[in-house]
Amino acid sequence: MMYKSRNGQYVTAGVQGTPSMRMNVRSNVRLPDSEAGACLYDAAQKPFYAETVTERRRMPITISLNSALIFLCLLFVIFGAMTLSRTVRKAAIAKDITAMEEAIQKTQLSNAALALEVAEARDMARIGFAATHKLFMEDAADAETKAVHAPDTRPFGEVPAATVSTMKTGSR
DSSP states (O other): OEEEOTTSOEEESSOOSSTTOOOOOOTTOOOTTTTTTGGGSOSSOOOOOOSSOOOOOOOOOOOOHHHHHHHHHHHHHHHHHHHHHHHHHHHHHHHHHHHHHHHHHHHHHHHHHHHHHHHHHTOHHHHHHHHHHTSOOOOTTTSOOOOOOOOOOSOTTOOOSSOOOSOOOSOO
16 A cells, blocks of 8 residues: 655555665556546646556576575685685794704804814914924924025026025924
């Protein structure tokens, strides 16, 4: 049943979707007895109605419930697999970082131990002790020096660039 409200809009009697919502009517709807009260109009004026109805069949795009559920399940499986693969990749990266940090610490400890060994090996007292007792070397200041003369072995006519005036002595 339809009646006219005080604002001039047509509303439906009974249960409505939303209170004070306008009624939606398509352009090709013909209401029965819509000409009620037509006698109040002039003879030349007729109420409007569509003489020809154009058929526009716009069927709404729908899918079945089973298809929608299968599609949603596929989406959940795909996104779950993507999340799982990303988590596995992050765990592998974290494991690699931890292994690299441990290798860096191990290398730093090894470098510190080698630095101590080098410092001990450079100790002049230890070097002098090892030279005199293990290798039976003498101190250069206490050593007896002997002059060595080499014969002139140059070909005839060549003059040496510089004549050696002093003799070098020592171990090196």
